[in-house]
Amino acid sequence: MCETPEVLDARGLLCPLPVIRTQDRIAALAPGTLLDVMATDPGTLQDLPAWCRVHGHELVESAQSGDEIRIRVKIR
C-alpha cells in the first residue's frame, strides 16, 4: 500500500513548539494517517518520540540529514 503522508513543516521552531504543532495537527487527523514532521531543532529527536509514546502513536522512522530532521508518525 502506498499512501502519501501529510506533512508538517516545523523547521526553524525550537522545542517544544514542534511537538505542540504536531499534537495540534494530529488532533485533526484520522487514525491510520501518516504524518511527516520536518524540523531543525535536534531536541525534536528526543521529544517527538517521547510524545508519541505517551499518546500511543507509532513512530515509523526518524531520519536526519544535515540540519534537517524528518520524523514519520502513524496516528493511532
Added chain:
Amino acid sequence: MSNPIKAVALISGGLDSMLAAKVVMEQGVHVEGVNFFTGFCVEGHTHAIRKRKGRAPKRNNALWVAEQLGIKLHIIDVIEEYKRILLNPEHGYGQHLNPCLDCKIFMVKKALAWGFMQDNGFDFIVTGEVIGQRPKSQRKDTMPLIAKESGAEDRLLRPLCARNLPPTLPEREGWVDRNALHGFQGRNRKPQIELALRFGFNEWAQPAGGCCFLTDAQYSRKLADLWDAQGHKDYALDDIMLLKVGRHIRPAPHFKLIVGREKGENHYLEGYRRQFTALKPVSHEGPLCLIDGAPSSADISLAARVVARYSQGRNAASVTVAAEQTDGRRQELQVAPFAPTEIPTAWHV
C-alpha cells in the same frame, strides 16, 4: 467501571507536580497532564545548550514525567496569552520578574477550560502546590485565592497539602480519600523525597528556583534591560529565547551584543543570524555575535573589538572580523581586541 473519575494535572516537569498526579492516580482516578509553554519554561534543551560536563540528558522534563507516570501529556502554547500576565501582573512580581501568583491563577484557569471542554469531560484539577513552599505564590492565604480567581473553586485539589486545607469537592464526593492525601508544608523537601522513593521514583528534575527562567536573577535583569532599551514593556518570542543564551553586552542604549560563550550557544545563535547583523572572527577561532538594535558603522567596529576580545586572538595585535548585515552585505574589519579592562562592567547586562 463506566465513567471513571478524571483529573487534569498541571505538570511542570518538577517533582511536586509528578507526586501530586501520582497520589490521585493511586486512588484509581484517570489522570492526564497539561503543560503550558510560555516561552520562559526551563526545559532540558535550553539548559543543555551550553555543553557542561555531567549535564542532565537533553529531554523535555514534563514529557519525561508523563512517561514515568504513564499518562498522556498535552502541551499547550500560551506564548501570546502569557504576555498579559507577565507585562501586567495584577498581584505583582516575586523576587525577580516572576509573576508567580498571576501565573498560577492563569494556568489553573487554562487547565480548567481545557479539561472541562465538552469532549474532555474532566472532573477536577490537580496541582503540586505545597503551602509555604514558595514565599509569594504558595502560602496559606494564596491557596484559596488561586482557587477562586481561576474559577476552579473547590474542584482544585492539592494532594500534597490537602490535609491542611478545607475538604474540596473530590474529597467530599468520595472521588478521592482525604486520608490518603498529604499534609506537607514549608520548604522542607524531605517528605517529597520520601514519597518519591516510596513510589519507586529514583530520578527527578528539580529546578532550583522555580519552573521558569523568570525566577532567575540574571535572566530577569536581561529582560528588564530589554524593556528599558525598547522604552516599553513588550517582547516577541525570539527576544525571550535569545535572553537564555550568550553574554549580553550593551555599550549604548540603541544596541546590544549577544556573544556566544561556547559551541552550543554559537550553534543556537546561528539560527538567528539572518535577523541580525552578525559578527564572526575569521583570522582566529571565535564566537558568533549578533547585534540587536540599529548599530552605526562605528558601533559595528566597536562590536568587532569586543568579539575579538572573546576570540583566540585576544592577545594578538589585530583580529579580522567579518560583519554580515541582514541584507547580505559583508565586510571584513581589522581591529585591535579590547583588553578585558577596556570593557566596562556596566556594559554587561
